[in-house]
Amino acid sequence: MALRLVQVNFKARDDVALGGFWAEALGWGVSSEGPGVTNVEPLGDFVWPDPAAVCVDVVAVPDPETVRYRVHLDLATTSAAHQAELVARLRDLGATPADVGQGDVPWTVLADPEGNVFCVLEPREKYRDTGPIAAVVVDCADPRVMARFWDEAMDWTLHEVTDDQATLRSAKGVGPYLEFLRTTPGPKTVWNRVHLDLLPYAGDDQAAEVARLRGLGATLTDVGQGDVPWVVLADPEGNEFCVLRSR
Numbered sequence: 001m002a003l004r005l006v007q008v009n010f011k012a013r014d015d016v017a018l019g020g021f022w023a024e025a026l027g028w029g030v031s032s033e034g035p036g037v038t039n040v041e042p043l044g045d046f047v048w049p050d051p052a053a054v055c056v057d058v059v060a061v062p063d064p065e066t067v068r069y070r071v072h073l074d075l076a077t078t079s080a081a082h083q084a085e086l087v088a089r090l091r092d093l094g095a096t097p098a099d100v101g102q103g104d105v106p107w108t109v110l111a112d113p114e115g116n117v118f119c120v121l122e123p124r125e126k127y128r129d130t131g132p133i134a135a136v137v138v139d140c141a142d143p144r145v146m147a148r149f150w151d152e153a154m155d156w157t158l159h160e161v162t163d164d165q166a167t168l169r170s171a172k173g174v175g176p177y178l179e180f181l182r183t184t185p186g187p188k189t190v191w192n193r194v195h196l197d198l199l200p201y202a203g204d205d206q207a208a209e210v211a212r213l214r215g216l217g218a219t220l221t222d223v224g225q226g227d228v229p230w231v232v233l234a235d236p237e238g239n240e241f242c243v244l245r246s247r
Contacts, residue, residue: 002154002200002204005197008056011059019058042055057197082123086120087120136179138181210243231243
């Protein structure tokens with residue numbers, strides 16, 4: 001029994017517009033599984049799910065501004081010139097500079113057209129083969145607690161765990177990293193605007209996976225999802241994530 005991280009889910013006022021931004025930002029394409037949902041994934045012969053990429057799903061909701069920002073994307077670059085070119089291109093697409101108290105750092109912090117903060121990193125050897133998304137980053141109070149939970153929750157490999165950071169990546173050694181960074185995110189009173197979607201392998205039972213996760217410390221969560229084929233849970237620090245139905 002195992003789960004894999006297959007996509008990052010953004011809540012949005014306008015899924016088509018925001019999905020279009022992220023498709024242009026990542027150099028990917030868009031599709032839709034129905035009204036109010038825009039799927040962003042690599043072009044070419046990519047077949048979802050594939051550990052080479054964590055895709056982006058953008059879902060329209062009535063009031064995305066009521067939610068917190070505890071999850072963001074870090075984008076990879078290959079050179080200082082590439083970083084500058086990417087930042088300029090993203091600003092042309094509608095991104096704006098964002099100040100989250102980062103101070104004087106070598107990466108650039110931007111916000112997408114709906115205000116979701118993300119980072120364009122300076123070139124780093126660690127991320128040279130991740131694709132356009134270097135890392136999915138989750139703010140947390142205790143990376144060690146998060147590492148214990150997520151290392152058991154998924155079949156990804158734990159690469160690093162310290163008091164300040166925990167890092168996981170697909171066991172196949174491809175695609176982006178999942179990173180938990182120590183911050184002071186504050187008490188959580190509303191759901192996250194961006195969350196993770198996990199998928200069981202074909203033949204694995206969704207209900208059994210949910211039960212296993214609850215045994216690890218996850219809790220069932222109601223974010224107004226109603227009668228849906230996925231199950232919404234929260235990790236030990238209250239971050240929502242979804243367990244999709246295997247295909």
